[in-house]
Amino acid sequence: MAWFRHDKFGMFIHWGPYSLLAGEWKGQRVPVGSEAEWIMERFNIPVKEYREMARRMNPVNFNADQWVSLAKAAGMKYLVITAKHHDGFAMYHSRVSEYNIVDWTPFKRDPLKELADECQRQGIKLFFYYSQLDWHHPDYWPRGSTGLKTGRPESGDWNRYLDFMDAELTELLTHYGPLGGIWFDGMWDKPAANWRLQETYALIHRLQPSALIVPNHHQAPLPGEDVQTFEQDLPGANTAGFNTKVIGALPLETSLTMNNSWGFNITDRKFKSVRELIGYLVRAAGNDANLLLNIGPRPDGTIQPEAIERLRELGKWTATYGTSIYGTRKGPIPPRDWGATTRRGDTVFVHVLNWPDRALSLPSIGARAVRATMLAGGQAVGMTQSDSGITLTLPASASDEPDRVVMLLTSTGSR
Ligand code: H79
Numbered sequence: 001m002a003w004f005r006h007d008k009f010g011m012f013i014h015w016g017p018y019s020l021l022a023g024e025w026k027g028q029r030v031p032v033g034s035e036a037e038w039i040m041e042r043f044n045i046p047v048k049e050y051r052e053m054a055r056r057m058n059p060v061n062f063n064a065d066q067w068v069s070l071a072k073a074a075g076m077k078y079l080v081i082t083a084k085h086h087d088g089f090a091m092y093h094s095r096v097s098e099y100n101i102v103d104w105t106p107f108k109r110d111p112l113k114e115l116a117d118e119c120q121r122q123g124i125k126l127f128f129y130y131s132q133l134d135w136h137h138p139d140y141w142p143r144g145s146t147g148l149k150t151g152r153p154e155s156g157d158w159n160r161y162l163d164f165m166d167a168e169l170t171e172l173l174t175h176y177g178p179l180g181g182i183w184f185d186g187m188w189d190k191p192a193a194n195w196r197l198q199e200t201y202a203l204i205h206r207l208q209p210s211a212l213i214v215p216n217h218h219q220a221p222l223p224g225e226d227v228q229t230f231e232q233d234l235p236g237a238n239t240a241g242f243n244t245k246v247i248g249a250l251p252l253e254t255s256l257t258m259n260n261s262w263g264f265n266i267t268d269r270k271f272k273s274v275r276e277l278i279g280y281l282v283r284a285a286g287n288d289a290n291l292l293l294n295i296g297p298r299p300d301g302t303i304q305p306e307a308i309e310r311l312r313e314l315g316k317w318t319a320t321y322g323t324s325i326y327g328t329r330k331g332p333i334p335p336r337d338w339g340a341t342t343r344r345g346d347t348v349f350v351h352v353l354n355w356p357d358r359a360l361s362l363p364s365i366g367a368r369a370v371r372a373t374m375l376a377g378g379q380a381v382g383m384t385q386s387d388s389g390i391t392l393t394l395p396a397s398a399s400d401e402p403d404r405v406v407m408l409l410t411s412t413g414s415r
Pocket of ligand 1: 185189242
């Protein structure tokens, strides 16, 4: 948990047969703003047809080095990739289901093995996303709130499904080296079911004691879990409508799409700007949370230039400003409209994201500030203090800076 809290910034990758469809099925389009990896559900694609479509998965331009290098260049420290999404297709060489990228497609390679090796080489932690929900497996029965119209038999053996899931998890935890952890999703499809959660969590912790369990079940944390993650929301904000407002004591994470879809959606042009993305990273850190920022690579294994550009720009930013993010905890002042604060040791970082004036008044930070300087350039910042707080006089500066970071050295450490 300590490394997770320290590292702050990760790359999410959604990649599977849905990437081939890119948001379109038989002339129907997933609306802009919706999730293209959900296409099977949206258009009720029968398992039979989806399976045949998946045979075309052949990402001949996939290059693990390029993906991991890109994450690294952005300043990301860990990577989460879909090993199996809701469509049930294994993006690795599963031995318990032939419906996997090695046995089912002409590609024949195991991209997750290549990624795992490359992450190991480049010092990036790797998580596997695993969907507990499955729109393909016949034993996912009784069904939950989705996957109702894929043409499966109206019967099945739930415990056999859970055995299958544990078998796949065992493969992922034994054949791919040390993992950062498992990132679960989809339990919300059948919240009342017996998921044998404690058995599965114990299995994971037995196979890899340091693998973190990150459950995206939209509930307060349950025993055995190691991180609380929030989908498309800062902790507690719940603008998405399905996240919990309960914030527990575990490390926190916010997952975020770069446009409006997790999986590749060719017509979604609504990419967040670099400035917005920096704002999310800073506001996440100010809320004590990591940012897990998603890309949806194309089916051939290439990444859209819009994503590459943004990641490279984020890398330029983290190269200078990363010291105000990595290894910090939330600062003494809760996030505000103007920005957020982080803290490491005696230093409080005041992130001014959105403030037009030179004078910025802060409430008390609970300690005396002895010096204020701009992080970039080291310019002194004017400061007056009273019991009610601190007023900073920011330098008149280029307002195209996405985040003006003031470093406040406090006297708590008597320096
Ligand atoms: O993998 C990405 C998405 O495909 C997946 N999670 C991210 C990381 C995702 N699944 N669902 N959602 C995102 C949106 C959640 C919708 C829900 Fe519901 C609303 C779940 C519970 C309430 C749909 C409607 C399922 C049940 C009712």
